[in-house]
Amino acid sequence: TQLLEQSPQFLSIQEGENLTVYCNSSSVFSSLQWYRQEPGEGPVLLVTVVTGGEVKKLKRLTFQFGDARKDSSLHITAAQPGDTGLYLCAGEYGNKLVFGAGTILRVKS
Amino acid sequence: DAGVTQSPTHLIKTRGQQVTLRCSPKSGHDTVSWYQQALGQGPQFIFQYYEEEERQRGNFPDRFSGHQFPNYSSELNVNALLLGDSALYLCASSWGQNVNYGYTFGSGTRLTVV
Numbered sequence: 493t494q495l496l497e498q499s500p501q502f503l504s505i506q507e508g509e510n511l512t513v514y515c516n517s518s519s520v521f522s523s524l525q526w527y528r529q530e531p532g533e534g535p536v537l538l539v540t541v542v543t544g545g546e547v548k549k550l551k552r553l554t555f556q557f558g559d560a561r562k563d564s565s566l567h568i569t570a571a572q573p574g575d576t577g578l579y580l581c582a583g584e585y586g587n588k589l590v591f592g593a594g595t596i597l598r599v600k601s
Numbered sequence: 602d603a604g605v606t607q608s609p610t611h612l613i614k615t616r617g618q619q620v621t622l623r624c625s626p627k628s629g630h631d632t633v634s635w636y637q638q639a640l641g642q643g644p645q646f647i648f649q650y651y652e653e654e655e656r657q658r659g660n661f662p663d664r665f666s667g668h669q670f671p672n673y674s675s676e677l678n679v680n681a682l683l684l685g686d687s688a689l690y691l692c693a694s695s696w697g698q699n700v701n702y703g704y705t706f707g708s709g710t711r712l713t714v715v
Contacts, residue, residue, distance in 0.1 A: 522701075523700065523701045525700075525703055527706075529630075532709075532711050533708050533709075533710075534605070534620065534691050534693075534706030534707050534708050535691075535704075536684060536706070537646070537703040537705075540702070540703055542701065560614065578641070578645050580643050580644070584700045584701070585624060586657065587649075587656070587657060587698050587700065588634065588646055588649055588657045588659075588700065589634070589646070589693075589704055591644045591645075591646075591701050592643050593634075593642055593643045593645035594641070594642065594643045596641060
């Protein structure tokens, strides 16, 4: 059973476009994290959201945690080729971190 | 400040063999979690070690075992390797089983079983 469902699975866009990646679950999470992973490397933490309705911004990235703490979104403005990678959401479940299947983002120049 | 260090980086084994992967956590971290990641997929939780004991375990068979040493470093052992065990094995460290601060991941060990 996949606790966290991510969509879309794959996204290929042109440089300068905006995009949104979604992370949904039927479970309530006390916190949710977003990671970015490049080929041959481990995931790197981008942000942790804890409070329902919370919005965090990191430069061109905007993260939102749903009011019910069951879903989250990642919005990227004016995507750049350097944004290419696998984006993973992860939620705390029983004192461990469980991951979604990820969204593969490709930004073409 | 060194992050998480994993060794080896790549490994090729034959079906039926046994393998040991190693992980040194980030300085100041005392909890180590191991994940298996298939190509293009999210990491799947194998188990977590804290205070030298296995605290959590995912849906993996007993062929997967581990150990944590007093210096917090950890090993992942896989016996009777199957072709399906081919994957990137990631080690993640954290402090005191508190996931809210996030995990620091190593670059992983790419295991290929032939």
